[in-house]
Amino acid sequence: MTVYGYARVSSKGQERDGNGLEVQERQLKEAGCSEIVSEAFTGTKMERPKLSALIERLQPGDTFMVAKLDRIARTSLGGCELVRDLMERGVTVRVLNMGTIEDTPMGRMMLTVMFAMAEFDRDMIVQRLAEGMEVARANNPDFKVGRKPVSVDEHQFRDLTKKVESGQITNQQAWEELGIGKTTWYKLRKAA
Structure with a gap:
């Protein structure tokens, strides 16, 4: 038991x-x-x-x-x-x-x-959230859901990417130095 x-x-x-x-x-x-x-x-x-x-x-x-x-x-x-x-x-x-x-x-x-x-x-929470976003969109045409886009220093990003590719640092060390998360790091790498 x-x-x-x-x-x-x-x-x-x-x-x-x-x-x-x-x-x-x-x-x-x-x-x-x-x-x-x-x-x-x-x-x-x-x-x-x-x-x-x-x-x-x-x-x-x-x-x-x-x-x-x-x-x-x-x-x-x-x-x-x-x-x-x-x-x-x-x-x-x-x-x-x-x-x-x-x-x-x-x-x-x-x-x-x-x-x-x-x-x-739960259904009421979802409904209130949807209503709140609808009001926010009506009051602010620039309203966006989600996180704000992350901007990183392009020079620092390229430098860190080279260091990762040469094996001097790990991916984790690079994203931590940039102050971004893992997902953002890989999205930026894919876009580069």
Whole structure:
């Protein structure tokens, strides 16, 4: 009988910056998880590499624990199917801010309602974001979504590229010296 914890954030940026994962991991550890699996992946997709691997390892009598229900899924259908499958396999599902999900008519009804609320919450966030961008575009014709284009010193870029090609420095050393990220470095190299 093992207690497994699952922590999730939606993006690599959140994972890198520690937004949410550290708190979830601490809560799960304090609640008695002997192993915690963490990943950065959208909750709207049920095929998540680390979650899928964890689900395969669960045995009857094990406990699957999350800090909040929406860490399992942000869709009511996918979340309900996963939790019901776990309960049918004899795995206890515990959500820290809700308690243990009971395999009873009331428990299944509460599960469905709570996943529907999580999906609704996500849909509202997406809608508000789209409305906000629409207003921003209407008020500013130059409004653009995403990061501002990165500008680098062309001479320094060419010099660093030559050093990388001659083996004097690594790609990582070059992009760090320019103060840009890996993806930007390779985009600039491809465009050059």
